Amino acid sequence: MSSELCRVNNLTRVFNKGARDVVVLNGLNFSINEGETFCVVGESGCGKSTTGRILAGLLQPTAGDVWFRGVNLAERSKKQVKAFRKEVQMIHQDPYASLNPTRRIFDILSYPLLRHRRGMDYGELLESVSDLLTKVGLTPVEDFLDKYPHQLSGGQRQRVSIARALTVDPKFIVVDEATSMIDTSLKISLLDTLTKLQTELGVTYFFITHDLALAKHFAWNGRIAVMYLGEIVELASAQHLIQAPQHPYTKALLSALPEADPQVTRTKKRFELTGHEIPSLDNLPTGCKFHPRCPWNVKGLCGVNAPSLQSFNGSCSVACHVVHGESHKN
Amino acid sequence: MQTSVAKQERPLRLRVSNLSITYKTHRGILHAVRNASFEAWEKESLVFIGESGCGKTTLCTSLVGMQPVNATPIGGTVKYFGEDREYSILEMSDKQLAKIRWKDIAMMFQASQNAFNPVILMKEHFIDTAQSHLVGQSRKAILDKSRKLLELVRLDADRVLNSYPHELSGGMKQRALLALSFLLDPKVIIFDEPTTALDVLTQRYIIDILRDLRDKFSFCMLFITHDLSVAAELADTVVTMYAGQIVEKAPVGEIFSNPKHPYTAGLIQAVPTLSSTHEDLKSIPGSTPDLVDMAAGCQFAPRCKFATALCLKEEPQLVEVGPNHVTACHHHEYIPPIVKKG
Ligand SMILES: Nc1ncnc2c1ncn2[C@@H]1O[C@H](COP(=O)(O)OP(=O)(O)OP(=O)(O)O)[C@@H](O)[C@H]1O
Ligand SMILES: Nc1ncnc2c1ncn2[C@@H]1O[C@H](COP(=O)(O)OP(=O)(O)OP(=O)(O)O)[C@@H](O)[C@H]1O
Ligand SMILES: [Mg+2]
Ligand SMILES: [Mg+2]
Numbered sequence: 001m002s003s004e005l006c007r008v009n010n011l012t013r014v015f016n017k018g019a020r021d022v023v024v025l026n027g028l029n030f031s032i033n034e035g036e037t038f039c040v041v042g043e044s045g046c047g048k049s050t051t052g053r054i055l056a057g058l059l060q061p062t063a064g065d066v067w068f069r070g071v072n073l074a075e076r077s078k079k080q081v082k083a084f085r086k087e088v089q090m091i092h093q094d095p096y097a098s099l100n101p102t103r104r105i106f107d108i109l110s111y112p113l114l115r116h117r118r119g120m121d122y123g124e125l126l127e128s129v130s131d132l133l134t135k136v137g138l139t140p141v142e143d144f145l146d147k148y149p150h151q152l153s154g155g156q157r158q159r160v161s162i163a164r165a166l167t168v169d170p171k172f173i174v175v176d177e178a179t180s181m182i183d184t185s186l187k188i189s190l191l192d193t194l195t196k197l198q199t200e201l202g203v204t205y206f207f208i209t210h211d212l213a214l215a216k217h218f219a220w221n222g223r224i225a226v227m228y229l230g231e232i233v234e235l236a237s238a239q240h241l242i243q244a245p246q247h248p249y250t251k252a253l254l255s256a257l258p259e260a261d262p263q264v265t266r267t268k269k270r271f272e273l274t275g276h277e278i279p280s281l282d283n284l285p286t287g288c289k290f291h292p293r294c295p296w297n298v299k300g301l302c303g304v305n306a307p308s309l310q311s312f313n314g315s316c317s318v319a320c321h322v323v324h325g326e327s328h329k330n
Numbered sequence: 331m332q333t334s335v336a337k338q339e340r341p342l343r344l345r346v347s348n349l350s351i352t353y354k355t356h357r358g359i360l361h362a363v364r365n366a367s368f369e370a371w372e373k374e375s376l377v378f379i380g381e382s383g384c385g386k387t388t389l390c391t392s393l394v395g396m397q398p399v400n401a402t403p404i405g406g407t408v409k410y411f412g413e414d415r416e417y418s419i420l421e422m423s424d425k426q427l428a429k430i431r432w433k434d435i436a437m438m439f440q441a442s443q444n445a446f447n448p449v450i451l452m453k454e455h456f457i458d459t460a461q462s463h464l465v466g467q468s469r470k471a472i473l474d475k476s477r478k479l480l481e482l483v484r485l486d487a488d489r490v491l492n493s494y495p496h497e498l499s500g501g502m503k504q505r506a507l508l509a510l511s512f513l514l515d516p517k518v519i520i521f522d523e524p525t526t527a528l529d530v531l532t533q534r535y536i537i538d539i540l541r542d543l544r545d546k547f548s549f550c551m552l553f554i555t556h557d558l559s560v561a562a563e564l565a566d567t568v569v570t571m572y573a574g575q576i577v578e579k580a581p582v583g584e585i586f587s588n589p590k591h592p593y594t595a596g597l598i599q600a601v602p603t604l605s606s607t608h609e610d611l612k613s614i615p616g617s618t619p620d621l622v623d624m625a626a627g628c629q630f631a632p633r634c635k636f637a638t639a640l641c642l643k644e645e646p647q648l649v650e651v652g653p654n655h656v657t658a659c660h661h662h663e664y665i666p667p668i669v670k671k672g
Contacts, residue, residue: 044499152383153383181526182382188602188611210528211602212604216604259562261587261670263583265559279486
């Protein structure tokens, strides 16, 4: 069951901004097992979508490598590229830019079907497309088949993106904030659909979200990685991360999570950070990138040495000098 | 939480009465908004929640005359009360609307990711918006103000202003648009899903900023979100929509503890929390209503466990069930209060 599906080594991505280089991902290491749910949460702009796009083969890393089923993505044969495209799908964060505006919903969903399963006749095609639309709650189906993306609401477009990713029976799906514009009830039922695919067909998910409660629900038996400015600062099983967060940034995220109860949410005790400094990728803090906002900051240590992601108590991995007790040695 | 007494003392900004909007589609007339009425006062935040596709965006875009071209308002009125005069939005020409857009009523679109012209630097978006309304403002003055606003939403202002839209992450674009909507100090701001791409810390921070700015500049906010915890955090009044209709409206404290429409109650029960277990969460059974070939009676009835023969026959109208609390349900007295977890 737990054979490795995908692995990244020292994954680094740099974007050029004029004369300057902006390091968006800085040496990520992790692996994802077949049939696992791997969630990613983290600050807006910390590199989640960039990581997802690299895993889905849509963007090249600047350094480091990505392995999928034991094959380095950079060294694939033509045949392997073709197989990869069928096996790996990405549901993009932005449903307004990721659907071709000149095609009807029926076409958007039937092209990938035709490409990967040749010889379907119109009747079969219509049936498959209708099934997919029903699965994502776009009913009555006749309402949607002939519509163009601009004639749909935000959440309806997101659901078309989800349906499109499911057309070719993928084995690995990168899900980037794919349910952010959908009401809670439908969201839960869509996630249940994805979970069912996982149980039945062993689908693996790389699930990007900003909602930790949702991550906990969806990745119940999976893992959650917390990212901050291009690095993973904590990685643990979902249940462990929620119950016993170690990194101060994870603690802050959890305590800031709003709740659907006005009394509770407006009086919730927060884990206070020392600053709201705007993280600037052009001018990254030295040492631990989180230290300017960290209440645990140890002078002479955190601002000098960058902590690495290390196993803590055998139950999780954390990148923090204080958690690992290194602050006492100084 | 504001009380209703304070509300009456503040000036009225917006009054929507019996607004109905349809789309022409190949299958027939699609009823996106039906008979919607509500009011919004200065400093009030009104949060709209509801099913995906129930008409929230259609309703709110029509308040600034920016609904899709095939949308037709078939009845009702929208009145905006400015500093010195009132405007009937639905009767205004594009040219008249352009004058009050951004300056009086600003809208941050759900398609924020797409709202920027991809070949134009971010700073030109700010300059264009300001110069189209304020003659004689220098570029420097506009950029200074833009920089302040961008910093307010926790962005690295100089990098953002000198970037093209595609060089920003989803949440960065969203925050840039948020900053842009404040540029001309509008009286009413409509936010359509403004926080879908923001991590919780940034989101909290932005919500605090919105509250501060509202107290300082006295604008009123209409806020659409699927994130009920954001609604709980920010709203004075919550409006639930279902199948194009406003089905419930109540003060925030009331609606989260004592919803009187079964759809609102169902939504609240489906919210995942850190303390809820895997099994606690239930989605509302059944499928979304047909907005073209509409059923008789209450649109929610086929999915409702309280439904009776009456519900399938007669559409319920909004009735008062408490102070400032209205609901459209024949059987509202049977809906139990929300049981708090933990
Ligand atoms: N094409 C590009 N050119 C330059 N910079 C880029 C480009 N694409 C992304 N970036 C930068 O990389 C960083 C990470 O972007 P990414 O989209 O991965 O963030 P994210 O974690 O998905 O954020 P969000 O939660 O807001 O969507 C951002 O600072 C962004 O400005
Ligand atoms: N241009 C259009 N032509 C035809 N139908 C449309 C058009 N725009 C929206 N609709 C339909 O009108 C209904 C209401 O759409 P609207 O965008 O107002 O929903 P919404 O409540 O904002 O949903 P979401 O939360 O998913 O954004 C939907 O069923 C949608 O399919
Ligand atoms: Mg992203
Ligand atoms: Mg919408």
